[in-house]
Each structure stands twice: as C-alpha cells, then as structure tokens.
Amino acid sequence: MNEAVERYLQAGTRANTRRSYQQAIEHFEVSWGGFLPATSDAIVRYLVEHAGTLAANTLKLRLAALAQWHVAQGFPDPTKSPLVRQVLKGIRTLHPKPEKQAEPLQLRELEQCVAWLERIGEAARVAGDQPRVLRCWRDRALLLIGFWRAFRSDELCRLRVEHIQARAGEGMQLFLPWSKSDRDNQGQSFSAPALARLCPVQAYLDWIEVAEMTDGAVFPGIDRWGHLSKQALHPHSVIPLLRAVLHGAGLPAVLYSSHSLRRGFATWATCNGWDIKALMSYVGWRDAKSALRYVESVGAFPGQLHPWTPGFEAEFRPGLPNLTTPPGG
Known part of the structure; x- marks a missing residue:
C-alpha cells in the first residue's frame, strides 16, 4: 500500500481505537488461540468462554475489532451472524454487570x-x-x-x-x-x-x-x-x-x-x-x-450535592453565548 495512503488511513482512525482493536485481535489470536479469518462458530465459542469474566460491553468491543479486521482484509464478517448476535444478547441477560463509573468530584x-x-x-x-x-x-x-x-x-x-x-x-x-x-x-x-x-x-x-x-x-x-x-x-x-x-x-x-x-x-x-x-x-x-x-x-x-452554590449560579449558567462556536464562526 502507498505510504501516503497508509498515513491518511491511520489518521482516519483514532489512536485509542487502533490500540483497543489491536489488543482485541491479539487477545483472540494469542491469548485464546483463535484463527483468523474466523468462522461464526469460533466467534460464538470465544464469547461463551469469556461470558462470565468479561463485561458485555468489552465483548462488544472485541466483536467490533474482529469485524473491522475481516472487512479490512476482504473477508466476510462472521460477527454479523444471527447466532453471534443472539449469544451476545443472552450473555447480557445472564451476566448483567453494573457499569463502573467514576465518583464525581463535588x-x-x-x-x-x-x-x-x-x-x-x-x-x-x-x-x-x-x-x-x-x-x-x-x-x-x-x-x-x-x-x-x-x-x-x-x-x-x-x-x-x-x-x-x-x-x-x-x-x-x-x-x-x-x-x-x-x-x-x-x-x-x-x-x-x-x-x-x-x-x-x-x-x-x-x-x-x-x-x-x-x-x-x-x-x-x-x-x-x-x-x-x-x-x-x-x-x-x-x-x-x-x-x-x-x-x-x-x-x-x-x-x-x-x-x-x-x-x-x-x-x-x-x-x-x-x-x-x-x-x-x-x-x-x-x-x-x-x-x-x-x-x-x-x-x-x-x-x-451542592445545589445552587452561592457565587456561581449567576456567573455560570446554561445559555452562555459562543459555547461551541469554532474560530471565525
């Protein structure tokens, strides 16, 4: 592939996304021992084996990475199989996990x-x-x-x-x-x-x-x-x-x-x-x-909480002008 094309393709995907996808592919291939290109049956086995340890959102990210790899390499996307989607839905039902959220700094x-x-x-x-x-x-x-x-x-x-x-x-x-x-x-x-x-x-x-x-x-x-x-x-x-x-x-x-x-x-x-x-x-x-x-x-x-903190409500309120106006806008 032309180096200039590769550079723009890299720029079109955020660095964090690229890292996450690469880690997901390595987990599937190296840690779990899967083969690429994969079949939908292999994807289902991968999901089932990690259903109790990984959150549904994490598994969803892994599927997105696998889907991207197959599309980029010109292979059919096995994650689009109805069986894969149904298994992922079942994992959400049987292994619900509360989303971890940071404590707000008051x-x-x-x-x-x-x-x-x-x-x-x-x-x-x-x-x-x-x-x-x-x-x-x-x-x-x-x-x-x-x-x-x-x-x-x-x-x-x-x-x-x-x-x-x-x-x-x-x-x-x-x-x-x-x-x-x-x-x-x-x-x-x-x-x-x-x-x-x-x-x-x-x-x-x-x-x-x-x-x-x-x-x-x-x-x-x-x-x-x-x-x-x-x-x-x-x-x-x-x-x-x-x-x-x-x-x-x-x-x-x-x-x-x-x-x-x-x-x-x-x-x-x-x-x-x-x-x-x-x-x-x-x-x-x-x-x-x-x-x-x-x-x-x-x-x-x-x-x-601190509702209506004195000294702030009059200065900092919704409706402030130019909150998201780009330069020159």
Missing part, C-alpha cells in the same frame, strides 16, 4: 484541592522551590479547566497555548483541533467564563505566567529541576496526578479517576437547573443517552 472537594495546591504553592514560592511552584500552579489550572469545561483527560493533554485566548475577569476560548465528539475532525472551540472563585481563567493565566509559556502544550511534564517538557502530559498520567492532589488535600483519592472532573461538572450543572439540552450543548455530547448516564447518577446521593 464542588467542595474541588475547592479543598485548589486551596491545598495554593497553600503548598505559596509555601514553595517562599522557600524558593520553583519545581514545586510550577507543579502546583499547573495542577490547579488542570483541575479547574478540567472541571468547568468537563474535559476528558486526553482533551486536557491536547490543549495548546497558541489555541487559547483568555482575558482576566472576562473569560476564555479554548480550541481543540479534534475530540471524541468531533467525528469529522473539523475542530471545536469551547468557552468558559471568569468566576469569582475557583476561576479557570485566572488559574490558566497564573500558570502560563509563572511558567513563562507562550506556546506549546498547556500541561507539559515537569522534571525534578523544574524544566518543562516539550511534550504534553500523557492522558494516563492525569489519574495519578489527580489522586496525588486529592491525597495531599486529605481526600480518599482511590474513589476518583480523571473522569471525575467531567462527572463532577455534570452533577453540579444538573443541581443548578441545567436541562439536558443545555448540558449536552456545553459538554459536547451528541446523544441524550451519554448525558443521561451522568444525570441519573445525580439523584443517587442528594445529601452530598
């Missing part, structure tokens, strides 16, 4: 984390510990932008200084060339307002000022000497970073993941009167099913 926990980072960062500044100052100010900006924009960890790691416009006391525009919800890779611009407390705009401005950044990844790695990496943090590093901050702030870090920021915002917005349409528009969900998974979790523990 506003009070966010405030506790930010207060701890500010306290440690200020102490480090007085002590002349520049590497710690940089980490505290970077992590504060990451938490606040991640929460108020409900970004995924990979979206946070793809933010670049040259794609952000921020004005103290007004707001910020953050442009992402692509995201999971941007299937056509047209790029999306997201807005966030300045707030009286826990402000993502001021946290970002403080961070790029202390780091003396004018371009590059917004959230780079930082070595022990305080040197900023030319590379952004890896999305997988966001979970240990978040848990380290939670632990330092005296919170049960093990309950949370990087997705807790996204779920935390959805929880806060729903408690503050945002309807599904406004939440979908702001976060970027394309179907109500994705949003409803977050909204349904809000009512589970109502005593833990």
Whole structure:
C-alpha cells in the first residue's frame, strides 16, 4: 500500500481505537488461540468462554475489532451472524454487570484541592522551590479547566497555548483541533467564563505566567529541576496526578479517576437547573443517552450535592453565548 495512503488511513482512525482493536485481535489470536479469518462458530465459542469474566460491553468491543479486521482484509464478517448476535444478547441477560463509573468530584472537594495546591504553592514560592511552584500552579489550572469545561483527560493533554485566548475577569476560548465528539475532525472551540472563585481563567493565566509559556502544550511534564517538557502530559498520567492532589488535600483519592472532573461538572450543572439540552450543548455530547448516564447518577446521593452554590449560579449558567462556536464562526 502507498505510504501516503497508509498515513491518511491511520489518521482516519483514532489512536485509542487502533490500540483497543489491536489488543482485541491479539487477545483472540494469542491469548485464546483463535484463527483468523474466523468462522461464526469460533466467534460464538470465544464469547461463551469469556461470558462470565468479561463485561458485555468489552465483548462488544472485541466483536467490533474482529469485524473491522475481516472487512479490512476482504473477508466476510462472521460477527454479523444471527447466532453471534443472539449469544451476545443472552450473555447480557445472564451476566448483567453494573457499569463502573467514576465518583464525581463535588464542588467542595474541588475547592479543598485548589486551596491545598495554593497553600503548598505559596509555601514553595517562599522557600524558593520553583519545581514545586510550577507543579502546583499547573495542577490547579488542570483541575479547574478540567472541571468547568468537563474535559476528558486526553482533551486536557491536547490543549495548546497558541489555541487559547483568555482575558482576566472576562473569560476564555479554548480550541481543540479534534475530540471524541468531533467525528469529522473539523475542530471545536469551547468557552468558559471568569468566576469569582475557583476561576479557570485566572488559574490558566497564573500558570502560563509563572511558567513563562507562550506556546506549546498547556500541561507539559515537569522534571525534578523544574524544566518543562516539550511534550504534553500523557492522558494516563492525569489519574495519578489527580489522586496525588486529592491525597495531599486529605481526600480518599482511590474513589476518583480523571473522569471525575467531567462527572463532577455534570452533577453540579444538573443541581443548578441545567436541562439536558443545555448540558449536552456545553459538554459536547451528541446523544441524550451519554448525558443521561451522568444525570441519573445525580439523584443517587442528594445529601452530598451542592445545589445552587452561592457565587456561581449567576456567573455560570446554561445559555452562555459562543459555547461551541469554532474560530471565525
């Protein structure tokens, strides 16, 4: 295959999807000992043998990978067999498993984390510990932008200084060339307002000022000497970073993941009167099913929530202008 064609084919499939599919194929061939191309009977045996250990959604992903392999190689797709579909349906019925979801980071926990980072960062500044100052100010900006924009960890790691416009006391525009919800890779611009407390705009401005950044990844790695990496943090590093901050702030870090920021915002917005349409528009969900998974979790523990938090409801509300307008739009 022509190298240029191969390059564009690779670009047309997201890296995470390619990795997941490759792992699924390896599991079928190497771990289980299956043969490719496969028959529908082999696919059924594979599903049955893993029905009690793998979630139905995981098996569904494995089927998608196997289907993609067969189509790409020009073979008939054995996963489309009625028998395969019926067996998968039966597995869902006999082996129901609750979907694992991250604990939402509530506003009070966010405030506790930010207060701890500010306290440690200020102490480090007085002590002349520049590497710690940089980490505290970077992590504060990451938490606040991640929460108020409900970004995924990979979206946070793809933010670049040259794609952000921020004005103290007004707001910020953050442009992402692509995201999971941007299937056509047209790029999306997201807005966030300045707030009286826990402000993502001021946290970002403080961070790029202390780091003396004018371009590059917004959230780079930082070595022990305080040197900023030319590379952004890896999305997988966001979970240990978040848990380290939670632990330092005296919170049960093990309950949370990087997705807790996204779920935390959805929880806060729903408690503050945002309807599904406004939440979908702001976060970027394309179907109500994705949003409803977050909204349904809000009512589970109502005593833990912060409805109508003073100081935020007047500043941050649904219907803000230009929430998803691309540059020049």
